[in-house]
Amino acid sequence: xxxxxxxxxxxxxxxxxxxxxxxxxxxxxxxxxxxxxxxxxxxxxxxxxxxxxxxxxxxxxxxxxxxxxxxxxxxxxxxxxxxxxxxxxxxxxxxxxxxxxxxxxxxxxxxxxxxxxxxx
Amino acid sequence: xxxxxxxxxxxxxxxxxxxxxxxxxxxxxxxxxxxxxxxxxxxxxxxxxxxxxxxxxxxxxxxxxxxxxxxxxxxxxxxxxxxxxxxxxxxxxxxxxxxxxxxxxxxxxxxxxxxxxxxxxxxxxxxxxxxxxxxxxxxxxxxxxxxxxxxxxxxxxxxxxxxxxxxxxxxxxxxxxxxxxxxxxxxxxxxxxxxxxxxxxxxxxxxxxxxxxxxxxxxxxxxxxxxxxxxxxxxxxxxxxxxxxxxxxxxxxxxxxxxxxxxxxxxxxxxxxxxxxxxxxxxxxxxxxxxxxxxxxxxxxxxxxxxxxxxxxxxxxxxxxxxxxxxxxxxxxxxxxxxxxxxx
Numbered sequence: 045x046x047x048x049x050x051x052x053x054x055x056x057x058x059x060x061x062x063x064x065x066x067x068x069x070x071x072x073x074x075x076x077x078x079x080x081x082x083x084x085x086x087x088x089x090x091x092x093x094x095x096x097x098x099x100x101x102x103x104x105x106x107x108x109x110x111x112x113x114x115x116x117x118x119x120x121x122x123x124x125x126x127x128x129x130x131x132x133x134x135x136x137x138x139x140x141x142x143x144x145x146x147x148x149x150x151x152x153x154x155x156x157x158x159x160x161x162x163x164x
Numbered sequence: 165x166x167x168x169x170x171x172x173x174x175x176x177x178x179x180x181x182x183x184x185x186x187x188x189x190x191x192x193x194x195x196x197x198x199x200x201x202x203x204x205x206x207x208x209x210x211x212x213x214x215x216x217x218x219x220x221x222x223x224x225x226x227x228x229x230x231x232x233x234x235x236x237x238x239x240x241x242x243x244x245x246x247x248x249x250x251x252x253x254x255x256x257x258x259x260x261x262x263x264x265x266x267x268x269x270x271x272x273x274x275x276x277x278x279x280x281x282x283x284x285x286x287x288x289x290x291x292x293x294x295x296x297x298x299x300x301x302x303x304x305x306x307x308x309x310x311x312x313x314x315x316x317x318x319x320x321x322x323x324x325x326x327x328x329x330x331x332x333x334x335x336x337x338x339x340x341x342x343x344x345x346x347x348x349x350x351x352x353x354x355x356x357x358x359x360x361x362x363x364x365x366x367x368x369x370x371x372x373x374x375x376x377x378x379x380x381x382x383x384x385x386x387x388x389x390x391x392x393x394x395x396x397x398x399x400x401x402x403x404x405x406x407x408x409x410x411x412x413x414x415x416x417x418x419x420x421x422x423x424x425x426x427x428x429x430x431x432x433x434x435x436x437x438x439x440x441x442x443x444x445x446x447x448x449x450x451x452x453x454x455x456x457x458x459x460x461x462x463x464x465x466x467x468x469x470x471x472x473x474x475x476x477x478x479x480x481x482x483x484x485x486x487x488x489x490x491x492x493x494x495x496x497x498x499x500x501x502x503x504x505x506x507x508x
Contacts, residue, residue: 056327060320067316071309074299074507090508097503104499112319112492120238124246131250131257138261 059111168200182396216480259449280421284433292439294446307360308506318353322488329481344471351464407432
């Protein structure tokens with residue numbers, strides 16, 4: 045179990061409170077009318093919502109992995125964190141080169157990205 | 165067990181086509197493969213059932229350590245579990261990247277509707293995010309939101325179960341009771357999660373009378389199935405894709421459809437959409453996550469029963485720790501599934 049405290053309190057309780065608050069913000073962000081904010085930033089409400097959801101998902105992800113899954117604060121946390129990060133390369137490949145491509149990717153890629161144009 | 169599980173998935177997939185059951189001949193194989201899985205579980209649990217109960221034979225409780233670099237002196241089972249979780253991460257990454265690929269590659273149904281590039285009676289292929297239905301009112305989003313809180317609370321209760329199992333300065337009976345209660349609470353929350361998922365997918369629920377205004381005046385929240393959001397929906401019709409809905413007041417004035425309707429170059433009507441891809445990515449991803457929750461429920465059932473026998477002591481609490489890692493991972497995946505599949 046954890047040998048440290050967060051703000052002088054039990055880390056698991058603090059983590060739990062933090063996660064509950066962040067989730068509440070997520071749900072409220074979806075229900076809230078963000079049209080005014082979106083217009084002032086020159087974009088759509090959906091884009092603002094997506095940014096809020098993404099920004100909140102990152103600390104939630106880290107809080108669960110670091111505190112609940114003991115990737116922080118234990119003797120073996122370092123090597124297990126490296127193990128956990130191992131698929132990051134795979135995730136990067138899948139998200140960037142599969143997830144974010146589009147039907148015209150093969151024809152609209154810059155020349156230097158296409159076969160036979162490596163400048164060799 | 166792994167072979168049985170693989171055979172189960174293979175035969176189950178062979179028995180269905182576009183959501184319709186077609187393969188009675190596969191049923192014996194499905195049952196046989198399930199039998200192999202449960203026989204494996206039975207053997208495993210039979211060996212574990214008396215292990216470390218009430219601290220008996222605590223001198224003989226033994227957890228093998230890794231000897232080689234880089235995991236020297238770390239429990240082998242813990243390392244193995246992390247390896248398993250990382251392979252699981254790759255599975256979910258594949259599902260996420262597939263979702264992103266189609267989400268960005270196929271035009272959104274609302275965009276197609278507003279472009280006016282459709283005619284009534286002919287289906288157009290477009291991407292209809294489940295969030296269009298789920299995030300349309302506070303009532304629609306309620307099951308998913310409650311599930312999110314349920315999973316976070318269950319992540320906390322499993323941590324508490326481990327904390328009490330490892331606590332040395334409490335009486336045996338108190339420890340037994342606390343561990344059992346926290347594991348039991350986790351089990352109840354997991355059951356709640358799947359129940360709400362079934363309600364959201366297949367059943368729906370009535371809106372409380374005085375609050376129907378918050379649900380656009382409707383007295384019932386229809387399930388996704390009842391809304392026609394299915395993997396074989398090639399002629400999906402949503403009320404929002406009707407030029408007569410709200411007398412067309414919802415159609416943006418700067419859209420091509422609005423201009424066409426004003427000029428009389430578009431006949432109007434209700435757009436029909438082929439949303440098989442979007443529904444499939446939604447059900448496969450959230451269903452895979454739900455299957456993990458179901459697996460957790462099976463494990464929790466056994467662990468709660470064992471906890472009632474005093475099976476978890478400070479010398480023998482690693483099973484809760486390792487199950488906890490798996491359960492937190494399930495929560496972690498939901499942290500990403502919920503915003504991107506349910507809210508956006």
